[in-house]
Amino acid sequence: MAEIDSSTKVLGLIGDPVSGSLSPRLQNRAIDRLGLDYRYFAFPVKEGRVNEAVIGAKELGLKGLNVTVPHKKTVVEYTDNLSRAARVMGAINTITFAEEGEIEGDNTDWKGFLKSLELHEFDPEGKRCLVFGAGGAASGVVYGLVRRGARRIVIVNRTESKGVDLARKMEGLSLGVDLDVRPLTGSDIGKRIERSDLVVNATSVGMGATEGEAVWEDGDGFHSGQLVYDLIYNPSPTKFLKLADDGGADTIDGLDMLILQGLESLKKWTGEEFESGEKVDELRRYLRDSGGLN
Numbered sequence: 001m002a003e004i005d006s007s008t009k010v011l012g013l014i015g016d017p018v019s020g021s022l023s024p025r026l027q028n029r030a031i032d033r034l035g036l037d038y039r040y041f042a043f044p045v046k047e048g049r050v051n052e053a054v055i056g057a058k059e060l061g062l063k064g065l066n067v068t069v070p071h072k073k074t075v076v077e078y079t080d081n082l083s084r085a086a087r088v089m090g091a092i093n094t095i096t097f098a099e100e101g102e103i104e105g106d107n108t109d110w111k112g113f114l115k116s117l118e119l120h121e122f123d124p125e126g127k128r129c130l131v132f133g134a135g136g137a138a139s140g141v142v143y144g145l146v147r148r149g150a151r152r153i154v155i156v157n158r159t160e161s162k163g164v165d166l167a168r169k170m171e172g173l174s175l176g177v178d179l180d181v182r183p184l185t186g187s188d189i190g191k192r193i194e195r196s197d198l199v200v201n202a203t204s205v206g207m208g209a210t211e212g213e214a215v216w217e218d219g220d221g222f223h224s225g226q227l228v229y230d231l232i233y234n235p236s237p238t239k240f241l242k243l244a245d246d247g248g249a250d251t252i253d254g255l256d257m258l259i260l261q262g263l264e265s266l267k268k269w270t271g272e273e274f275e276s277g278e279k280v281d282e283l284r285r286y287l288r289d290s291g292g293l294n
């Protein structure tokens with residue numbers, strides 16, 4: 001890694017907490033592999049102090065910041081420009097401090113999601129998709145699927161009204177996609193899974209306090225020829241993916257999306273691309289082998 005000196009550029013993550021984040025290990029490894037003179041740090045920032053943190057980072061000459069919980073939405077009001085994705089989702093995960101002094105807000109989750117599908121040779125165009133969840137993670141997934149021309153997206157959420165809100169956000173983008181919202185208790189979920197080419201878990205069920213549980217416990221509808229994706233990467237595989245695997249589906253966990261959305265941010269800040277599947281494999285192995293992940 002290049003030695004730190006007065007020309008080293010600084011990147012970082014703001015959130016609360018940030019202590020368990022994989023981003024510093026991921027970004028510094030990628031920076032090292034690309035031979036860049038940057039370093040990436042985690043900065044804990046309390047709720048209510050985001051404006052000070054962003055202005056301070058700008059004044060100190062940072063090149064960019066990732067933004068995580070709980071600031072993804074609130075930080076929107078402290079930016080000068082928003083990308084279309086960030087505007088539609090109402091959430092930012094990447095801030096870039098432009099040369100001209102402007103603070104730009106973007107959301108790279110959807111690009112990371114689409115790139116991870118690409119790595120697995122799945123093209124959403126014309127496909128029937130079902131997404132569990134309607135929170136921040138789900139909005140990146142749904143936005144990506146809409147942008148890439150999915151034919152149908154069924155949003156299944158415990159709180160149906162949040163699913164409706166998410167579907168509404170996509171209105172106006174709508175490129176002919178058929179968007180439908182169902183409650184988790186709907187009697188037709190198994191059938192709808194069966195008719196889907198891609199099924200995504202974008203809820204938090206399966207990690208933390210709900211480790212060992214699945215958002216779709218009865219596992220109905222999974223079958224071969226279908227791709228089932230869980231955004232959770234720790235633990236891996238989740239019960240959701242085990243049920244999908246039992247049904248014969250192909251499965252992906254959330255680590256690729258985490259890596260690829262991070263690399264999209266790094267590309268925005270440095271202009272450098274970390275493209276090939278092989279290099280992403282190396283990053284995945286590094287994160288799995290260097291502790292902190294099961």
Ligand code: ATR
Nearest residue numbers: 133134135136137138157158159162202203204205
């Ligand atoms: P994130 O930013 O990770 O998406 P979030 O915005 O809090 O986090 O969203 C969490 C998602 O997981 C939501 O879709 C939530 O459903 P609700 O909208 O009904 O809250 C879903 N979720 C969390 N715990 C759940 C549970 N025990 N059963 C079903 N869905 C759950």
